[in-house]
Amino acid sequence: MSNVMLEVRELTTKYVTRFGEDIYAVDHVSLKVEEGKTLGIAGESGCGKSTLALSLMGYYFAPLHYTSGEIIIDGRNISGMNPNDVRKSILGKEIAYIPQAAMNALNPTRKIIHFIEDVIKEHELYITKKDIYDRARKLFETLGLSADVLQKYPVELSGGMKQRTVIAISVLLLPKVLIADEPSSALDVTSQKMVIKMLRKLMETGLISSLIFITHELPLLYNVADDIMVMYAGQIVEHGNAKQTVFDPIHPYAKGLMGSIIVPEKGLRDVKLTAIPGVPPNLKNPPSGCRFAERCKYVQPECKTHSINLNEVDGGRAYRCIFSEEKLREAYQNG
Amino acid sequence: MAEIRSLEKKSCLSGSGLTKVFGFGNQKTVAVDHVDFNFYEGEVVSIVGESGSGKTTLAKMLLGLISSTEGEIYFQGKKLDIRTQRKKREYWKNIQAIFQDPFSSYNIFNKIDSVLLDCIHMRGGRKFSHAKKVELMIEACSFVNLKFEELTNKYPFELSGGQMQRLMIARIFLLKPQVLLADEPTSMIDASSRATILDYLTKLSKETGMTTIFITHDIGLAYYVSDTVYIMERGKFVESGSADAVILTPKEPYTQRLINDVPKIYEAWDLSTV
Numbered sequence: 001m002s003n004v005m006l007e008v009r010e011l012t013t014k015y016v017t018r019f020g021e022d023i024y025a026v027d028h029v030s031l032k033v034e035e036g037k038t039l040g041i042a043g044e045s046g047c048g049k050s051t052l053a054l055s056l057m058g059y060y061f062a063p064l065h066y067t068s069g070e071i072i073i074d075g076r077n078i079s080g081m082n083p084n085d086v087r088k089s090i091l092g093k094e095i096a097y098i099p100q101a102a103m104n105a106l107n108p109t110r111k112i113i114h115f116i117e118d119v120i121k122e123h124e125l126y127i128t129k130k131d132i133y134d135r136a137r138k139l140f141e142t143l144g145l146s147a148d149v150l151q152k153y154p155v156e157l158s159g160g161m162k163q164r165t166v167i168a169i170s171v172l173l174l175p176k177v178l179i180a181d182e183p184s185s186a187l188d189v190t191s192q193k194m195v196i197k198m199l200r201k202l203m204e205t206g207l208i209s210s211l212i213f214i215t216h217e218l219p220l221l222y223n224v225a226d227d228i229m230v231m232y233a234g235q236i237v238e239h240g241n242a243k244q245t246v247f248d249p250i251h252p253y254a255k256g257l258m259g260s261i262i263v264p265e266k267g268l269r270d271v272k273l274t275a276i277p278g279v280p281p282n283l284k285n286p287p288s289g290c291r292f293a294e295r296c297k298y299v300q301p302e303c304k305t306h307s308i309n310l311n312e313v314d315g316g317r318a319y320r321c322i323f324s325e326e327k328l329r330e331a332y333q334n335g
Numbered sequence: 336m337a338e339i340r341s342l343e344k345k346s347c348l349s350g351s352g353l354t355k356v357f358g359f360g361n362q363k364t365v366a367v368d369h370v371d372f373n374f375y376e377g378e379v380v381s382i383v384g385e386s387g388s389g390k391t392t393l394a395k396m397l398l399g400l401i402s403s404t405e406g407e408i409y410f411q412g413k414k415l416d417i418r419t420q421r422k423k424r425e426y427w428k429n430i431q432a433i434f435q436d437p438f439s440s441y442n443i444f445n446k447i448d449s450v451l452l453d454c455i456h457m458r459g460g461r462k463f464s465h466a467k468k469v470e471l472m473i474e475a476c477s478f479v480n481l482k483f484e485e486l487t488n489k490y491p492f493e494l495s496g497g498q499m500q501r502l503m504i505a506r507i508f509l510l511k512p513q514v515l516l517a518d519e520p521t522s523m524i525d526a527s528s529r530a531t532i533l534d535y536l537t538k539l540s541k542e543t544g545m546t547t548i549f550i551t552h553d554i555g556l557a558y559y560v561s562d563t564v565y566i567m568e569r570g571k572f573v574e575s576g577s578a579d580a581v582i583l584t585p586k587e588p589y590t591q592r593l594i595n596d597v598p599k600i601y602e603a604w605d606l607s608t609v
Contacts, residue, residue: 044525188385188552189596193609196598200606216526219555219598246600260526262555263599264582269559273530277480279495 003035003074005210006056006095006177011069011079013055016062023283025051027234028069033177036203038211040225040242042218042257046280048234049214050100053181056212057097059086074176074209092119096175096208100182103162106154112165113150119172136172142205143168143198160191164198171207178202179212184220196224218261222246230254233280233291236310240317250319250328253292290322298323298331344375345411347546348397348430348514352406355392366392368570369406374546374563376513379537381549381557381578384567385593390550393567394518397548398432399423411513428457431512435519437499441491447502448487451475454509475505479535497528504535511543518550533560554597558582566590 008031015023025048033039043049051064058078060066071079073094078086091097099105106115116136120127137147145164154162163183171178180199184192202208213224221228221242228245230238230253238245238254249255259274278295281287287294289304296303303322310318313325321328355367366389374380384390395401397408399417408415410429417423434440441450451472455461460468469483476483479501491499500520507515517536521529537560540547551557557564557578564581566574566589574587585591598604 044527189554189593190385190609192598193596193606197606197609217598218526219600222600223598223604257527260530261600262529262553262559263601264555264558264594264597265599265601266583267601268555269578273533273559275530275534276527277531279497 003209004032005035005074006031006033006212007070007072008032008056009070009072011052011055011071012067013051013060013069014065014067015051016065017284018063021284024067024286025234025283026055029231029234029236031229031236031239033210033212035209037226038203038213038224040221040228041212041214041231042216042221042228043231044257044280045216047231048283049216049231050181051234052231053097053179053212053214056177056179057086057095058090059083088123092123092170092173092175094175095177095179096170096173097179098167098170098181098183101186102166102170102183103154103159103186105166106162108154111151111153112157112169115169116150116172119169123173139172139207140168142207143201158191160187160194163187163191163195167195167198167202171202174207176209177212178208178210179214181214182216183213185215185217192220196220199224218246218258219263230257233286234283235291235320236318237292237320238318239310240315244315244317250313250317250325251292251321252296252298252328254319255332290320298328344378346373346409347376347378347411348548349373349409350397350406351409353393353396353403353408354405355389355396355401356404365570367396367403370567370570370572372565372572372575374514374548376546377540377544378563379540379547379549379561380563380565381551381561382565382567383551383554383557383593385552387569388567389570390552390567391518392570394432394516394548394550397514398430398516399426428510429512430514430516431507431510432516432518433500433503433507433520436523437496437503438492438523440503441499443490443492445491446487447489447491447494448472450491450502450506451509454506458510471509475508476502478508478539479505480531481505496524497531500524500532501535504532504539507545508539511545513545515540515545515547516550517547519552520549521556522551522553529556536560554582554594566593 010028010030011026012028013026015025029052041049054064058071058081070077078090117132120132136150140147145168149165184195215221225242228242229236232253238249238251246258249258256274256276276295281291289306290308293299293303306322308320308322310320312318351371352369353367354369357364357366382390396403417426455468455471473483481501521532549560561578564578565572568589574581574590585594595608
């Protein structure tokens with residue numbers, strides 16, 4: 001077994017609204033990412049994917065608050081650390097985060113090299129501009145980006161180029177874990193492919209050790225991730241390797257999600273796409289029992305009253321349902 | 336024009352040499368460049384292209400929202416004449432659209448009843464009794480699996496994106512246009528409710544014999560819904576034909592690249608091409 005880079009145990013974080021209500025957007029989430037592996041997180045919008053990504057950094061700011069659980073990066077427990085210490089010694093060095101639409105974060109009045117100077121100077125006080133430039137050039141060249149980009153303004157770059165530049169900046173301090181939240185959602189297919197290729201390259205060249213990839217596009221996730229975690233209403237509902245989760249999901253929600261995949265391949269027109277009726281529950285007052293019960297085709301009265309645990313099955317898979325795996329499979333066969 | 340093919344199929348909307356140029360002089364941008372097309376009645380057509388290829392400009396021209404620089408549009412065999420507001424209104428009875436962003440498609444001050452009532456009035460139902468109008472509205476809502484009782488007295492922002500987009504389809508159901516232009520109808524809603532929207536749209540177009548034009552960048556979606564696919568690159572149609580032919584055996588290098596770049600699940604996704 002290889003080295004575990006990031007381990008999360010029963011992490012719970014909440015949003016506090018201005019009316020003082022608690023919204024548990026990440027609810028007892030446990031996960032492990034090994035060295036050299038990519039973990040994909042799937043789910044509908046509003047299921048807590050992005051909140052999980054934010055929570056994993058250990059850097060909380062209102063309205064997001066830490067409640068309980070542990071985050072261990074390469075053997076170092078960062079949960080409950082002082083936010084200032086997290087910013088100084090964790091962010092960028094241990095764990096880096098690329099938010100959604102990160103390319104819009106580039107200030108149009110500054111050249112790319114200035115952003116890089118900002119990042120490095122924050123951590124290394126006595127470094128010369130020349131050293132920074134050399135380091136940046138070397139990194140950009142390793143990643144297949146032209147060094148000319150460094151002297152350009154963001155407006156001179158295309159969307160895909162900006163996104164790749166932001167990713168390159170995020171790995172400047174050689175983080176162990178990179179969290180990419182929808183890094184390619186606003187790009188066209190070709191730029192998307194370039195971004196994915198670059199993320200792969202980061203892993204291959206050892207600039208990062210592990211990657212957490214968040215997207216709602218399942219075909220993309222399948223091609224990027226080794227393991228897939230499906231989130232629903234702040235909880236993990238299914239966890240397994242990519243192939244099993246996409247082609248042979250256990251949980252009814254995962255099943256519904258995988259049934260909605262559209263790819264331009266032979267045979268697509270013969271399959272009937274499935275849809276999941278309804279919308280995810282409001283987490284202000286989540287349903288007791290199974291959170292998916294309202295939308296589930298196979299719902300039973302006891303689903304709504306019992307609390308449901310994550311069941312472990314062979315092959316490192318887990319799912320959160322009251323029924324056994326056999327019973328669910330039988331139900332799927334009968335339609 | 337491709338009238339030879341249309342012996343059995345009647346042409347619904349066609350265009351020849353349709354062009355739109357923005358700006359002039361050095362700043363000239365040719366958004367749509369001499370395109371010829373022929374959409375038949377009852378057909379589901381997709382126009383696929385990357386961002387900036389001119390899909391939406393073409394759609395706006397078809398809807399009569401912007402004028403064309405050159406070329407003609409023919410609606411049911413007749414040259415389209417929408418030079419006056421009155422003629423435009425008449426034309427809009429035949430062509431309707433669903434846009435990408437359901438949240439900005441509605442007037443936020445109007446309740447949902449009035450959205451649907453407007454449609455009934457537009458189809459000449461202004462003098463119907465109240466009971467008849469409600470009956471029509473209930474029918475339209477039940478077509479897209481919405482409950483009218485839950486919707487009345489609500490404002491559009493109280494609905495979810497999927498529900499709003501379904502309400503859009505309910506509007507189309509009441510209006511029964513000959514042509515529906517759907518500009519990225521599912522790109523802003525979740526994948527889990529995407530199938531429902533597509534199902535209702537295809538069902539509606541089968542039931543009413545309406546021509547549906549999907550405008551999308553998602554080549555998988557185009558393949559799933561359409562009979563005919565047009566691939567657009569920099570304002571030109573580079574390839575067109577039946578969905579199976581274009582998507583499964585693309586001939587043009589651009590189409591091949593586009594399809595190759597989409598992540599797949601059954602075949603390997605080749606990352607070495609970029």
